Amino acid sequence: MGATTMPHTVDPDFRKELLRFGAGSLIDCFNCGNCTAVCPLSEGNVAFPRKLIRYAQLGLKEKIAQSPEPWLCYSCGECSATCPRSAKPGETMAALRRYAIAWFDPTGLAGRMYRSTAVTLTVTLLLAGLLAFLLVALEPAQPLHGWIFGLVPYTLVHEMGMVVFALLGIGAVAGSVALVRKYRRSLDGDSPLRGLPWSARLRVLKRLGREIATMSRHAQCDEEQEQEPEPWYRTPRAIHYSVMAGFLGLFTASALDFIFIFFLHWSWFPPARVLGTISGLVMLYGVGVSIYQRYQGKATYLTSSTLSDWWLLAFLLVLAITGFWLEVAVSFGWQQPANDVVLLIHTVMAMELVLLVMVTKLAHALYRPLALGLLFARQEQNLLQTSRGNDD
Amino acid sequence: MSPANGQATQQQEIRYDAVVVGGGIAGLQAALDLADQDYQVLVVEKQPSIGGRMISLSKVFPTLDCASCITTPKMSAAAHHPNITLMTYATVDAIEPAGDHQRLTLTKKPRYVDTSTCIGCRLCEYECPVEYPDPFEEGIGAVRAIAVPFANAIPQYAVLNPDYCIACGACVRACASDAIRLDQQPETVTVEAGAVVLATGFHLNSTTLKPQYHATESKDIISPLHLERLLAPHGPYGRVLRPSDGKIPESVAFVLCAGSRDQSIGVPYCSRVCCMYSIKQAMLLSGALPTADITLYYMDIRAFGKGFEQFYQNAKAMGINFVKGKVARIAPQSDGDMVLRVEAIEDGGQVMENRHDLVVLAQGIVPDLVMPENLGAARETDGFVKRPDPLRPAWTGCEGIFVAGTAAGPKDIVDSIMEAGSAAMEASHYLAQKRAAGGAEAPALQLEVIGASGD
Numbered sequence: 091m092g093a094t095t096m097p098h099t100v101d102p103d104f105r106k107e108l109l110r111f112g113a114g115s116l117i118d119c120f121n122c123g124n125c126t127a128v129c130p131l132s133e134g135n136v137a138f139p140r141k142l143i144r145y146a147q148l149g150l151k152e153k154i155a156q157s158p159e160p161w162l163c164y165s166c167g168e169c170s171a172t173c174p175r176s177a178k179p180g181e182t183m184a185a186l187r188r189y190a191i192a193w194f195d196p197t198g199l200a201g202r203m204y205r206s207t208a209v210t211l212t213v214t215l216l217l218a219g220l221l222a223f224l225l226v227a228l229e230p231a232q233p234l235h236g237w238i239f240g241l242v243p244y245t246l247v248h249e250m251g252m253v254v255f256a257l258l259g260i261g262a263v264a265g266s267v268a269l270v271r272k273y274r275r276s277l278d279g280d281s282p283l284r285g286l287p288w289s290a291r292l293r294v295l296k297r298l299g300r301e302i303a304t305m306s307r308h309a310q311c312d313e314e315q316e317q318e319p320e321p322w323y324r325t326p327r328a329i330h331y332s333v334m335a336g337f338l339g340l341f342t343a344s345a346l347d348f349i350f351i352f353f354l355h356w357s358w359f360p361p362a363r364v365l366g367t368i369s370g371l372v373m374l375y376g377v378g379v380s381i382y383q384r385y386q387g388k389a390t391y392l393t394s395s396t397l398s399d400w401w402l403l404a405f406l407l408v409l410a411i412t413g414f415w416l417e418v419a420v421s422f423g424w425q426q427p428a429n430d431v432v433l434l435i436h437t438v439m440a441m442e443l444v445l446l447v448m449v450t451k452l453a454h455a456l457y458r459p460l461a462l463g464l465l466f467a468r469q470e471q472n473l474l475q476t477s478r479g480n481d482d
Numbered sequence: 483m484s485p486a487n488g489q490a491t492q493q494q495e496i497r498y499d500a501v502v503v504g505g506g507i508a509g510l511q512a513a514l515d516l517a518d519q520d521y522q523v524l525v526v527e528k529q530p531s532i533g534g535r536m537i538s539l540s541k542v543f544p545t546l547d548c549a550s551c552i553t554t555p556k557m558s559a560a561a562h563h564p565n566i567t568l569m570t571y572a573t574v575d576a577i578e579p580a581g582d583h584q585r586l587t588l589t590k591k592p593r594y595v596d597t598s599t600c601i602g603c604r605l606c607e608y609e610c611p612v613e614y615p616d617p618f619e620e621g622i623g624a625v626r627a628i629a630v631p632f633a634n635a636i637p638q639y640a641v642l643n644p645d646y647c648i649a650c651g652a653c654v655r656a657c658a659s660d661a662i663r664l665d666q667q668p669e670t671v672t673v674e675a676g677a678v679v680l681a682t683g684f685h686l687n688s689t690t691l692k693p694q695y696h697a698t699e700s701k702d703i704i705s706p707l708h709l710e711r712l713l714a715p716h717g718p719y720g721r722v723l724r725p726s727d728g729k730i731p732e733s734v735a736f737v738l739c740a741g742s743r744d745q746s747i748g749v750p751y752c753s754r755v756c757c758m759y760s761i762k763q764a765m766l767l768s769g770a771l772p773t774a775d776i777t778l779y780y781m782d783i784r785a786f787g788k789g790f791e792q793f794y795q796n797a798k799a800m801g802i803n804f805v806k807g808k809v810a811r812i813a814p815q816s817d818g819d820m821v822l823r824v825e826a827i828e829d830g831g832q833v834m835e836n837r838h839d840l841v842v843l844a845q846g847i848v849p850d851l852v853m854p855e856n857l858g859a860a861r862e863t864d865g866f867v868k869r870p871d872p873l874r875p876a877w878t879g880c881e882g883i884f885v886a887g888t889a890a891g892p893k894d895i896v897d898s899i900m901e902a903g904s905a906a907m908e909a910s911h912y913l914a915q916k917r918a919a920g921g922a923e924a925p926a927l928q929l930e931v932i933g934a935s936g937d
Contacts, residue, residue, distance in 0.1 A: 120782075121827065122808035123806075124825075126810075126831070127807065128694065128810035137825060137833045175745060
C-alpha cells in the first residue's frame with residue numbers, strides 16, 4: 091500500500107492542540123501557497139510550510155510526524171510577514187517543531203512542558219532542587235552528606251548518575267530513530283539512502299558537515315528579506331551561529347577540562363581555557379542580542395516568543411555569566427563568599443540543561459542536522475534519477 | 483505655469499433638486515434616472531471629461547462588448563438632457579445640511595480655457611510644443627500640455643496642464659475663438675441641493691504595494707488599466723507591445739489578488755472584478771497575440787455572476803493556462819524578463835519559477851473618496867461609504883444623501899448601473915416626499931444654468 095493511498099483520519103480538533111504549542115491561526119489560512127513560494131528554502135518538491143499547515147488543519151498527525159520539513163525552517167519570518175491572511179505560518183512551523191519534540195519524546199514530559207507554563211516551571215525548579223541537594227550532599231563536610239550517604243551508599247548515587255546519562259543517550263538515539271522511521275513511512279518504508287552509492291553517501295555527510303559549520307542555508311533566509319538589511323553581525327544567522335558555535339565551544343572546552351584535569355590530573359589545560367573563554371564571549375554575545383531582540387519583538391521573525399524560547403535563552407545566559415564569574419575567580423584567585431553559590435548554580439543549571447536536552451528546544455540541535463541529512467540524501471537521489479533519466 | 487494674482491474668486495448661488503457627485507457610469511445613470519423624472523440635476527465631475535473609468539476600458543466582461551460604445555451614448559444623453567447640468571473639472575469640498583436641503587461647496591479648477599468660447603477645434607493642441615505622459619493612457623502615451631482630454635471626451639473643451647505648460651503663447655496665437663485664459667483662477671461655487679448622490683468611484687491601488695513584486699524595477703510589470711489601454715482599438719500603440727522596449731510579448735502572466743485579499747498590504751477584501759477582467763484581458767490578449775503563452779495565477783476564481791462561469795470555461799478552452807497559487811515573488815531579470823515564484827498547489831505542491839516577459843498585476847479596488855465625512859457620509863473600516871440599512875442599500879444613513887457604484891464597495895459595471903438606479907429611486911422618493919409634505923421646498927429654482935452641455 092503506497093503512502094499516498096494510505097487512509098487518514100481527519101481530526102479538526104488537532105488545531106486546538108497545536109495552538110497550545112504556539113501555532114499561528116490555522117483557521118485563517120486559505121491555502122494560497124504564498125508562504126511556500128516566498129520561502130527561500132522551499133525548492134522543487136521540498137516545499138513548505140503550506141503543505142504542513144494543510145496537514146495541521148486536517149489533523150493529519152501521522153503526515154506531520156513523517157515530515158522533516160519543520161526542521162529545515164530557520165524562522166526568518168518572511169512567510170508570516172507576507173501572509174495575506176496574517177495566519178502566521180512561521181509560528182505554526184515553530185509549533186510543529188515543538189510538537190515533534192513532544193511526539194518523539196517517549197516520557198511525555200516534553201508535551202506536558204510545552205502545554206503548560208506551570209509544568210515547565212515546576213519541573214525546572216524541582217530538578218534544580220534535587221540536583222542542588224545531591225551536589226551539596228556530595229561534600230563530606232556537610233551534615234547532609236552523612237545523613238544521605240548513611241542511608242544510600244555513595245557508589246549507588248554515583249552509578250545512578252551514570253544510568254541517567256545512559257538513559258539520556260538512549261533517549262537521543264530513540265528520538266533520532268523515531269524521526270528517521272517516521273520519515274521512512276513517507277517513502278513506503280524505503281531507506282532514505284536506498285540506491286545511493288557510497289560516494290553519494292559521503293557527499294551527503296560532507297554537505298551536512300559543511301552546513302553545520304557554515305549555516306549557509308540560514309544565510310539564504312537573510313538574503314531574501316525585503317527590508318533594510320541588518321549589518322552582518324546582527325543578521326539572524328550570525329546571532330544563531332554565535333549561540334551555536336559558543337555552545338559547542340564551551341561543551342568541547344568542558345570536555346577537555348574534564349579529561350585533562352579530572353582524569354589526567356593536570357593542574358590546568360591552557361587550550362581548553364582559551365577555547366572556553368572565546369566560546370563564552372561568542373555565546374554571551376549571541377544570547378544577549380537574542381534576548382534583546384526578542385524582548386523588543388520588532389523583527390518579523392521575533393514577533394512572538396514562547397516560554398520554551400525564553401527558557402533556553404535564560405539558561406544559556408545564566409550559564410555564560412556564572413561561567414565567567416568562576417573563570418575569573420579561579421584564574422585570579424578571587425575569594426568571594428558567593429563563589430560557592432555561583433558554582434552551585436552553574437553546575438546545577440549545566441546538568442539540568444543536559445538532562446532535559448531531549449524535552450526542550452535544545453533538542454533541535456539533534457533533529458535539525460538529522461532532517462538536513464535526510465534532505466541532502468533526497469536531493470542526491472533526485473540527482474541520480476535525473477542523470478539516469480538522461481542516460482535513457 | 484501657475485496662475486497669477488489669485489484674488490478674484492467669484493461666488494455663485496445655485497439650487498438644484500439633486501446633485502450627483504461623480505460623472506462615471508454610476509453617476510451618469512443616476513443623473514439620467516432623476517432627470518427623466520423631471521428633477522433638475524447637477525453632475526459634478528473632477529476630471530475634464532465625464533465618462534469615468536469605463537470610458538477608458540477596451541471591452542467589458544462577460545459579453546466582450548466595446549466599453550466606449552456603451553459609455554458614449556450615456557455620456558452624450560447626459561450632456562444633452564435638458565434637466566442635466568454638467569460641471570466638469572470641479573471638486574466637491576464639503577456637503578453640510580442647511581435647513582431641509584444640503585449645501586455643497588465646490589471648487590472649479592481652472593482649465594485656462596474659456597468654455598463659453600472654446601469650440602473644441604484643437605488648433606491649440608496642434609500648435610502646443612510640449613508633450614507629457616497621457617494620464618488617460620495611463621502614462622504610456624503622450625498628450626500635449628493643452629489638449630482636449632481624449633477623442634470622445636465630453637465636453638469637447640481643451641484643458642491646459644500648468645505643470646507642463648512653458649507659457650510660450652503658441653496656443654494663444656493659434657486659438658481661432660480667443661478662448662485661452664492663462665490668468666484663470668480656481669472658483670468657489672456654493673450649490674444647494676434637495677438630495678445628493680455620491681458616485682465618486684474608485685482607483686486601483688499601487689503596483690508597488692508589495693515589495694516582493696519589485697514593480698518599481700521593471701516597466702513591464704503593469705497595472706490592468708495599462709493593459710486596457712494597450713488592448714483598446716484606439717490605444718497608445720494601436721497594438722500590444724511591452725512598454726520597456728516595444729517587444730511583442732511572448733509570455734504574459736496575470737497575477738490575481740495582487741492588490742486585494744491581502745492583509746499584509748491592508749486590503750483584506752475581495753475586489754470582485756479582478757478575476758473576470760483578467761480572464762477578459764487574457765482572452766483579448768490571445769486574440770491580439772495568437773502565439774503568446776498566457777498564464778493566469780489565481781488563489782480562487784470567483785466567477786459568480788450571470789455567464790461568468792461559462793466565460794471562465796471558455797477561456798480555459800481557448801488554451802489560457804490557469805495556475806492555482808499566489809505569486810509570492812517577482813524577480814526582474816537583466817534581460818528584461820521576470821521570474822515568478824509560485825507554489826503549484828494543484829500539481830503536487832512544488833515550488834515553480836516561471837519566466838514571463840510581461841506581467842499584469844491585478845491591483846485592488848480602493849475608494850476614490852478618502853474622506854466621506856466631509857461629504858456628509860460615514861465610512862466603513864475598509865474605507866468605502868457606509869450603508870447602515872441593509873434594506874436600503876443606496877442610503878448612507880444621512881438625510882438626503884445616497885451612494886451608488888464603487889464608492890460603496892467594489893462591484894462591476896452592471897451592478898454599478900443597477901445601484902445607480904436604486905440610488906436615483908431613493909433620491910426621487912425622498913424629494914417627492916419632501917414636496918408632498920408641502921414644506922418650504924419650492925419646485926426647484928435654477929438660478930443660473932452654466933451651459934447646457936458644458937460646465
